[in-house]
Amino acid sequence: MRLIGLTGGIGTGKTTVSNYLANTYQLPIWDADLYAREAVKPGSPILQSIIQRYGNDILLFDGNLNRQRLASLIFSDSSARTWVEQQIHPFVRHCFVNNIQQLNAKILQNPDRNTPQYADGVLVIPLLFESKMTDLVTEIWVVYSPPEQQYSRLIQREKMISNRILTFEEAQARIQSQMSLEEKCQQADVILYNSSTPEELFKQVDAALQG
Numbered sequence: 001m002r003l004i005g006l007t008g009g010i011g012t013g014k015t016t017v018s019n020y021l022a023n024t025y026q027l028p029i030w031d032a033d034l035y036a037r038e039a040v041k042p043g044s045p046i047l048q049s050i051i052q053r054y055g056n057d058i059l060l061f062d063g064n065l066n067r068q069r070l071a072s073l074i075f076s077d078s079s080a081r082t083w084v085e086q087q088i089h090p091f092v093r094h095c096f097v098n099n100i101q102q103l104n105a106k107i108l109q110n111p112d113r114n115t116p117q118y119a120d121g122v123l124v125i126p127l128l129f130e131s132k133m134t135d136l137v138t139e140i141w142v143v144y145s146p147p148e149q150q151y152s153r154l155i156q157r158e159k160m161i162s163n164r165i166l167t168f169e170e171a172q173a174r175i176q177s178q179m180s181l182e183e184k185c186q187q188a189d190v191i192l193y194n195s196s197t198p199e200e201l202f203k204q205v206d207a208a209l210q211g
Contacts, residue, residue, distance in 0.1 A: 001107070002119040003100070005137030007128035009181045010174055011153035012145040013194040013201065018124050020202055025209065028121040030099050032092050032131075039091040040065045046087045053083070068162055075173045089131045096123055096136050118209045129179050129187065141208065142188040144181055146195050151175070 006021075008014050021027045040047045042063045050058055050065065054073070060066045074081035103120060125133055134140065145153070151171050158166045166174075185191050190208040194201045 001103070001138065002116070003137045003139075004119050004122045005128050005134065005140045006122055006124045006143070007126060007140065007184060008143030008192075009145070009150055009178055009184070010126070011150045011157060012143040012181070013153075013192075014124055014126065014143050016194070016198065016201065017141075017143055017192060017205055018122060020205055021122055021209070024202075025118050027119055028099075030096060030121060030123050032096075032123070032125040032127070035092040035095040036088050038095075039088045046091060049087055050084070068164070071174075075170070075177055078177075081177060085127070085131070089127075089133075092125075093131070093133055093136070096125075096133065100136065127178065129184060134187075139189040140187060141190040141192060142181070142184045143192045143194050144185055145193075147175075149195060150181075 004021075006014055006018060018029050018031070022029045038044075040050065047065060050070070054070075058066055058069055070084070074084050099121070123133075123137055125131065128134060128137075128140065151168070154171050154174065155166050158164055158171075192201060192204045192208065
């Protein structure tokens with residue numbers, strides 16, 4: 001079974017790569033960010049724990065988690081970030097394990113199936129190393145961008161999502177909250193350099209997938 005662990009820093013282009021793999025190669029994409037959102041949906045035990053720690057001010061008017069407020073708390077306080085991650089990461093890991101087990105079951109039920117041409121699945125995990133989930137994948141792909149592009153993309157993304165402009169200090173705090181890209185690249189099987197055009201990035205993806 002070939003399971004690709006796709007990771008990188010904030011704003012490096014992980015979503016661009018995962019969308020390309022899904023649309024061009026029809027690969028199953030399992031996204032840690034989606035599972036993390038599910039973990040804190042209204043009524044969930046994890047959201048209740050967060051409310052107990054930070055109070056009802058951590059919620060929006062509709063009962064959903066105020067992600068902007070939580071982000072401002074955890075990116076300025078490493079102990080708060082560690083606590084929140086300890087609540088969410090086990091749930092995310094459980095989701096990935098379930099997906100892998102279901103895939104294994106399908107393989108056992110169809111032992112004569114054709115071997116997938118490229119891969120069985122892609123696990124998109126921004127905190128792949130930090131959350132200690134490398135054991136779930138068979139190879140690690142890191143998307144790398146130069147720092148100046150990373151900052152620019154992060155600021156543009158936040159403006160699109162929340163119509164808010166991050167300060168340089170806020171962007172820096174978010175980027176530096178993760179393991180450095182250099183450290184991630186040292187542990188990668190594949191490094192995708194996203195510093196030029198999407199077409200150049202996709203060529204690297206094609207080569208890595210087919211190689």
